[in-house]
Amino acid sequence: MSLEGADPRAIPPRPSQGLETAAPVVEVIELSKSYGPVRALDRVTFDVREGQIVGFLGPNGAGKSTTLRILAGFLPGDSGIVRVAGHDVREDSLAVRSEIGYLPEGVPLYPDMRVIEYLRYRARLKGIPRSKRKRQIDASLEAADVTDVRRRIIGTLSRGYRQRIGLADALLSEPKVLILDEPTVGLDPEQVRHFREVLRAVGQERTVFLSTHILQEVEIVCSHVVIIHRGRIAARGSRDELRSVVGSRAKITVEIAGSRSAIERELQRIDGVTRVEVGPSSDDGGGSEGYKPYFVYAAADTDPREEMFRLVAASGWRLRRLEREALPLEDVFLDIVGGEN
Amino acid sequence: MRSTLRFLSKVHAIFLRELSAFFLSPVAYIVIFLFVFANGLLFFLDCLGLSDHPQQITRILQSRFSFAIFLAIPVSPLLTMRLFAEEKRSGSIELLMTTPVTEAQVVTGKFLATQLFYMLIWSTLLLFVLVLEVLGGSSAEGFVSAGPDWGTVWSFYIGLFFLGLLTNSLGILASTLSNNQLVAAVLALCGTLAFFVVHLGVWIFYDSVEFQRLFEYMSINAHFTHDYSRGIVDLRYLAYCTSLMLLFLFFSIRVVEARKHR
Numbered sequence: 001m002s003l004e005g006a007d008p009r010a011i012p013p014r015p016s017q018g019l020e021t022a023a024p025v026v027e028v029i030e031l032s033k034s035y036g037p038v039r040a041l042d043r044v045t046f047d048v049r050e051g052q053i054v055g056f057l058g059p060n061g062a063g064k065s066t067t068l069r070i071l072a073g074f075l076p077g078d079s080g081i082v083r084v085a086g087h088d089v090r091e092d093s094l095a096v097r098s099e100i101g102y103l104p105e106g107v108p109l110y111p112d113m114r115v116i117e118y119l120r121y122r123a124r125l126k127g128i129p130r131s132k133r134k135r136q137i138d139a140s141l142e143a144a145d146v147t148d149v150r151r152r153i154i155g156t157l158s159r160g161y162r163q164r165i166g167l168a169d170a171l172l173s174e175p176k177v178l179i180l181d182e183p184t185v186g187l188d189p190e191q192v193r194h195f196r197e198v199l200r201a202v203g204q205e206r207t208v209f210l211s212t213h214i215l216q217e218v219e220i221v222c223s224h225v226v227i228i229h230r231g232r233i234a235a236r237g238s239r240d241e242l243r244s245v246v247g248s249r250a251k252i253t254v255e256i257a258g259s260r261s262a263i264e265r266e267l268q269r270i271d272g273v274t275r276v277e278v279g280p281s282s283d284d285g286g287g288s289e290g291y292k293p294y295f296v297y298a299a300a301d302t303d304p305r306e307e308m309f310r311l312v313a314a315s316g317w318r319l320r321r322l323e324r325e326a327l328p329l330e331d332v333f334l335d336i337v338g339g340e341n
Numbered sequence: 342m343r344s345t346l347r348f349l350s351k352v353h354a355i356f357l358r359e360l361s362a363f364f365l366s367p368v369a370y371i372v373i374f375l376f377v378f379a380n381g382l383l384f385f386l387d388c389l390g391l392s393d394h395p396q397q398i399t400r401i402l403q404s405r406f407s408f409a410i411f412l413a414i415p416v417s418p419l420l421t422m423r424l425f426a427e428e429k430r431s432g433s434i435e436l437l438m439t440t441p442v443t444e445a446q447v448v449t450g451k452f453l454a455t456q457l458f459y460m461l462i463w464s465t466l467l468l469f470v471l472v473l474e475v476l477g478g479s480s481a482e483g484f485v486s487a488g489p490d491w492g493t494v495w496s497f498y499i500g501l502f503f504l505g506l507l508t509n510s511l512g513i514l515a516s517t518l519s520n521n522q523l524v525a526a527v528l529a530l531c532g533t534l535a536f537f538v539v540h541l542g543v544w545i546f547y548d549s550v551e552f553q554r555l556f557e558y559m560s561i562n563a564h565f566t567h568d569y570s571r572g573i574v575d576l577r578y579l580a581y582c583t584s585l586m587l588l589f590l591f592f593s594i595r596v597v598e599a600r601k602h603r
Contacts, residue, residue, distance in 0.1 A: 072439040076601050098441040108432035110358075112365040124354035125440040127347070169436075 101170030111155030160191030272302030355450025421512025500569030
């Protein structure tokens with residue numbers, strides 16, 4: 001796990017392991033992109049290695065779609081290097097486009113075509129030789145689990161089917177990497193479950209890079225995570241690394257009565273404490289000297305509880321609760337992306 | 342040679358898709374219906390009005406052809422408005438341009454499909470020519486038995502084909518400029534009209550021979566009423582349409598590419 005930027009709450013880097021030694025299929029180095037005065041991407045750096053399923057996680061408007069469009073060769077970046085399967089996106093866009101399977105957000109398929117017609121058309125656009133076309137179309141219909149609707153008109157199909165037809169299309173040319181933009185948005189829970197199942201099966205054989213704003217999806221589907229926020233990479237690493245970091249990062253709730261500003265200041269000074277939040281007063285009165293809950297966020301592998309108790313005792317404040325809980329992934333995500341708000 | 346073939350293979354794929362899209366969309370059928378209906382009605386009136394004329398068949402054809410050209414004005418905008426505007430609105434342009442195809446291939450494929458469909462629509466006029474052929478050939482009861490002059494028909498269709506090159510490429514350019522079909526259609530309609538309205542210059546500059554010649558050269562209707570509905574094929578007009586087509590297609594390609602420069 002490595003963290004870009006000078007964030008005081010930085011998660012310490014850990015030695016990379018396992019699949020990270022495989023060749024990178026996607027390399028993004030210092031990529032920046034502005035839309036007029038708006039900086040959409042700011043020196044974004046990450047890579048996707050062969051065999052990984054990487055979740056590109058971030059809130060809406062963080063720059064996920066922009067990054068994916070640049071990877072797919074639809075838009076150029078302003079500066080930085082982007083290589084897909086060894087080809088530079090800017091210099092050799094056509095080569096990149098024949099190595100990827102891209103599914104844009106919203107899956108804009110032609111509603112007037114039949115599924116099989118559409119895939120035949122896409123196969124020709126992707127330059128799949130005639131001799132392989134039928135076999136590859138059948139294989140991707142199968143992989144995306146849409147064989148049963150091959151003769152149907154796309155416009156009459158449900159959102160879940162259309163999403164998987166988009167996936168079948170992305171799989172057509174047996175690409176080196178699948179790039180999927182928010183593939184489960186707009187699906188009902190059952191369709192989401194089915195899509196994730198299909199995706200996981202696909203991910204057994206292929207490198208996948210998918211964007212999402214749903215953390216749960218990363219937990220279920222992905223092997224690696226890249227977190228983006230406001231155009232910057234906030235964190236990246238394997239899911240297990242993220243999990244272990246989450247496991248050791250903790251939120252400690254204390255209720256202390258005493259001078260609020262002094263308590264806040266002193267708690268902040270304790271070793272390992274990254275952030276202190278003051279909760280709303282308990283409703284048992286006591287005025288400004290009454291009990292107040294403080295939420296103390298502690299860095300990985302630290303437990304400042306004893307230190308806190310000693311501090312409270314030494315300062316003459318009163319203590320009635322001291323509780324440590326592990327942060328769920330959701331909170332880590334919010335902790336990373338929400339800290340600046 | 343091989344790269345040319347590969348280029349054309351993608352163009353062919355897009356051409357087939359767009360051609361089938363014309364038949365799948367209701368707009369095309371509405372255009373064909375209105376077109377045949379309007380021409381049929383006018384043909385009927387022509388036949389009534391000119392039946393006493395000694396050269397009736399030639400007159401009917403000329404009248405039909407020189408007037409039909411005005412019916413051509415809305416045809417191209419209606420056919421082309423969808424081509425890029427709809428892809429941009431729905432976002433399918435993103436799927437299209439992330440396959441290994443170039444902007445030139447996409448524009449060429451869509452243009453060729455439109456051109457073919459455009460000529461298909463015009464081929465309905467041949468029905469009326471065939472009616473004249475059959476009736477003219479019957480020569481019953483002392484009617485003039487000449488039948489239609491097929492040379493005129495040919496020249497008219499050559500003129501139409503090149504008019505199509507001009508207006509269809511213009512319509513495609515308009516469609517690349519907007520992601521709203523209606524805006525694209527109106528834009529294309531204004532552009533197409535301009536090539537007809539330019540004829541006014543002939544009347545405005547009635548005292549200057551040079552200007553009259555210039556505007557007559559630029560005006561589509563002048564070419565049709567003077568030449569193409571009478572069996573004359575004027576090469577200057579063909580060059581005029583072809584060069585404008587190349588220009589409009591070039592601009593269309595640049596506009597589709599322009600997303601990369603913003």
